[in-house]
Amino acid sequence: MPDVVNVVFAGLGGQGVIKASDILADAVFRSGFDVKKAEIHGMSQRGGSVTSDVRFGREVFSPMVPAGEADFLVVLAPSEVENNRQVLRAGGVLIPPDLVAEGSLPNRRSLNVALLGALSHHLSIAEEHWRAAIAAALPERLHEVNFKAFEAGRAAARARAAA
Amino acid sequence: METATAAKAPQRGLMSGDEAVALAALDAEVALGTGYPGTPSTEILEAFGALGGRAQWAPNEKVALEVGLGAAFAGARVLVTMKHVGVNVAADPLFTAAYTGVDGALVLVSADDPGMASSQNEQDNRRYASAAGIPMLEPSSSQEAYDFALAAFELSARFHIPVILRVTTRVCHSKSVLLRRASPLPPAAAPHFVRDIRGRVMIPGFARPAHRRLRQKLAEIAEWAETSPLNAVVRGDGRLGIVTSGIAYQHAREAAPGASFLRLGTVFPLPLGLVRSFARSVDRCVVVEEGDPVFAEAIRAAGIPVEAKAERFRFGELSVERVRRILSGDDAPEPPPAKAKPPELCEACPYHPVYGTLKRLDCIVAGDIGCYTLGVMEPYQAMDTCVAMGASVGVGLGLRHVLPEAEARRVVSIIGDSTFIHSGVNGLMEMVYNPPKTGHVLIVLDNGTTAMTGQQEHPGTGRKLDHTATGQVSIEGISRGAGVSHVYVVDPVKDPAGFERLLVERLKANDLAVIVARRPCVLAAADIRHYEKVNAERAAQSAACDACGGGDA
Numbered sequence: 001m002p003d004v005v006n007v008v009f010a011g012l013g014g015q016g017v018i019k020a021s022d023i024l025a026d027a028v029f030r031s032g033f034d035v036k037k038a039e040i041h042g043m044s045q046r047g048g049s050v051t052s053d054v055r056f057g058r059e060v061f062s063p064m065v066p067a068g069e070a071d072f073l074v075v076l077a078p079s080e081v082e083n084n085r086q087v088l089r090a091g092g093v094l095i096p097p098d099l100v101a102e103g104s105l106p107n108r109r110s111l112n113v114a115l116l117g118a119l120s121h122h123l124s125i126a127e128e129h130w131r132a133a134i135a136a137a138l139p140e141r142l143h144e145v146n147f148k149a150f151e152a153g154r155a156a157a158r159a160r161a162a163a
Numbered sequence: 164m165e166t167a168t169a170a171k172a173p174q175r176g177l178m179s180g181d182e183a184v185a186l187a188a189l190d191a192e193v194a195l196g197t198g199y200p201g202t203p204s205t206e207i208l209e210a211f212g213a214l215g216g217r218a219q220w221a222p223n224e225k226v227a228l229e230v231g232l233g234a235a236f237a238g239a240r241v242l243v244t245m246k247h248v249g250v251n252v253a254a255d256p257l258f259t260a261a262y263t264g265v266d267g268a269l270v271l272v273s274a275d276d277p278g279m280a281s282s283q284n285e286q287d288n289r290r291y292a293s294a295a296g297i298p299m300l301e302p303s304s305s306q307e308a309y310d311f312a313l314a315a316f317e318l319s320a321r322f323h324i325p326v327i328l329r330v331t332t333r334v335c336h337s338k339s340v341l342l343r344r345a346s347p348l349p350p351a352a353a354p355h356f357v358r359d360i361r362g363r364v365m366i367p368g369f370a371r372p373a374h375r376r377l378r379q380k381l382a383e384i385a386e387w388a389e390t391s392p393l394n395a396v397v398r399g400d401g402r403l404g405i406v407t408s409g410i411a412y413q414h415a416r417e418a419a420p421g422a423s424f425l426r427l428g429t430v431f432p433l434p435l436g437l438v439r440s441f442a443r444s445v446d447r448c449v450v451v452e453e454g455d456p457v458f459a460e461a462i463r464a465a466g467i468p469v470e471a472k473a474e475r476f477r478f479g480e481l482s483v484e485r486v487r488r489i490l491s492g493d494d495a496p497e498p499p500p501a502k503a504k505p506p507e508l509c510e511a512c513p514y515h516p517v518y519g520t521l522k523r524l525d526c527i528v529a530g531d532i533g534c535y536t537l538g539v540m541e542p543y544q545a546m547d548t549c550v551a552m553g554a555s556v557g558v559g560l561g562l563r564h565v566l567p568e569a570e571a572r573r574v575v576s577i578i579g580d581s582t583f584i585h586s587g588v589n590g591l592m593e594m595v596y597n598p599p600k601t602g603h604v605l606i607v608l609d610n611g612t613t614a615m616t617g618q619q620e621h622p623g624t625g626r627k628l629d630h631t632a633t634g635q636v637s638i639e640g641i642s643r644g645a646g647v648s649h650v651y652v653v654d655p656v657k658d659p660a661g662f663e664r665l666l667v668e669r670l671k672a673n674d675l676a677v678i679v680a681r682r683p684c685v686l687a688a689a690d691i692r693h694y695e696k697v698n699a700e701r702a703a704q705s706a707a708c709d710a711c712g713g714g715d716a
Contacts, residue, residue: 067484
């Protein structure tokens with residue numbers, strides 16, 4: 001992996017953008033990386049655009065991913081893909097909301113965790129850290145459905161890579 | 164000393180700046196945390212309460228600071244939190260608290276919002292430190308938010324002066340790795356009253372020497388700042404030196420990895436001797452600061468030659484890209500920000516029918532600060548002014564006083580429940596005292612919570628910060644008590660036509676009217692029902708205990 005890995009999450013208020021970035025930040029923290037996470041909330045709670053940046057590596061300074069330097073862009077709402085595409089570096093990976101087919105998730109609300117599963121295909125973070133981070137971020141009754149969503153997303157990314 | 168609650172928090176973890184300040188308050192044995200909700204400061208008191216600290220919401224920032232000051236006069240360690248514009252509300256006691264000083268320790272958190280993610284202006288509260296003569300520290304990460312908050316309590320206790328901890332949105336809401344430390348303070352002493360009339364009664368005869376004492380303290384603190392570990396030098400090559408603070412430091416480290424840095428932690432008083440020797444040690448010295456050119460002005464005024472950023476970088480947040488531009492002297496127009504969907508009223512928000520009516524009646528709407536400010540967006544565009552917390556009432560009255568009658572009759576003031584309690588009540592007094600000839604109509608949108616900042620309680624909800632039951636202030640009761648002749652409580656969702664008829668009738672009349680449009684926030688309704696149920700069960704249980712007559716526990 002490069003010195004610092006830059007991930008940007010984008011979506012709309014209420015979709016779990018910040019939850020997804022919290023889980024990633026926790027998973028990489030558990031893996032022993034330095035990590036910073038930035039977000040803007042407040043007015044954005046009211047259905048507006050929400051983005052959250054996660055940066056991890058040996059040492060991270062700014063918590064915000066500079067434009068054109070994101071390695072990964074994870075988008076939860078179709079309308080937010082074009083709005084945020086410019087954050088990706090050349091060769092950066094877009095993980096769009098339609099990567100995970102609607103029918104493959106037991107609950108569409110876990111799309112955020114499914115897309116984390118897709119992201120996990122590209123990162124060398126141990127499975128146990130992902131599971132621990134998901135479990136720490138969500139109430140127990142939602143663990144199984146989200147573990148399943150995570151697996152579905154991972155499988156979708158694998159299938160895309162093979163295609 | 165490790166308390167039972169303190170042991171619950173982790174020794175090392177990923178935390179936001181707000182959580183870091185809360186943890187520091189816990190470790191500094193803060194006896195009382197108080198404040199008024201406001202992005203990006205809100206989570207500090209919520210986290211402090213969740214950690215087991217005594218945290219409470221005040222009706223506004225001025226009251227919060229005054230409560231904090233009283234507790235600090237009694238020898239307690241106190242945390243007072245607010246957003247940047249909240250400091251304007253608290254400024255009156257703040258300036259004189261610099262004179263009185265404190266006995267325990269008092270740290271005021273000013274959470275600034277450069278770029279206005281969720282604010283009406285982007286004032287730079289570093290100006291308050293020099294204006295009031297109050298020391299200010301500024302952290303650049305969660306670790307520093309924790310360390311500097313502890314240092315602020317220590318500084319306050321040592322020099323008997325309030326200290327401002329200035330944080331910004333990106334420090335408050337960014338998470339980074341934090342290692343907990345031992346508190347630098349001795350265990351807190353139990354509060355007790357020591358009379359000090361000359362020190363705390365600021366009549367002119369006592370305030371004149373108090374001002375001299377303040378300046379003497381500041382001179383001592385300036386000397387302390389010169390060697391304080393809160394100011395850090397990072398040595399790079401000697402060609403470029405960067406003087407910076409707060410989140411700008413993090414951007415600058417990334418933008419200029421080879422440079423030397425002077426990362427200022429003591430924003431006021433500035434360690435000008437340290438700045439001078441740092442500037443001499445490099446070929447080129449640039450000040451990189453977010454917001455106003457506060458450092459550049461002070462450093463240049465001291466005769467130290469430094470470069471300052473171009474005027475365009477006064478506006479908005481800094482970023483790695485913008486710091487690169489500052490350092491390369493690139494003053495070319497910047498790319499537009501990414502497109503984003505603006506926020507809007509929630510689909511099921513109870514304010515929709517109210518704004519529908521205001522638009523249909525073509526009202527001139529003096530608005531206020533909260534979720535309902537979003538009534539300015541499409542499809543309503545039903546707000547004509549929004550300036551400050553509580554301003555809707557005064558601004559509406561002013562419009563009514565001077566507009567021609569036909570226009571004056573269309574003027575309505577509209578305010579939320581929490582904002583009404585915060586400072587709308589002052590406007591209510593004015594309304595009764597100086598009524599316009601055409602009367603006036605004040606609509607209080609009472610959704611039972613401080614919705615915009617994330618559903619905090621306030622005196623009108625009858626529940627404390629932790630949602631347990633307490634005394635409840637009645638909005639309609641205050642209005643009647645103040646002398647408003649026509650006070651109504653309506654449900655705008657259940658009877659939108661009735662609301663509209665009532666408003667039409669009141670706009671025609673020459674009386675004063677308060678219409679409380681009461682309907683819980685859709686996001687908070689389920690939680691409110693839950694709190695009410697739990698509190699009712701608690702009350703029943705406690706009544707049963709009283710009935711049993713077991714005597715005082």
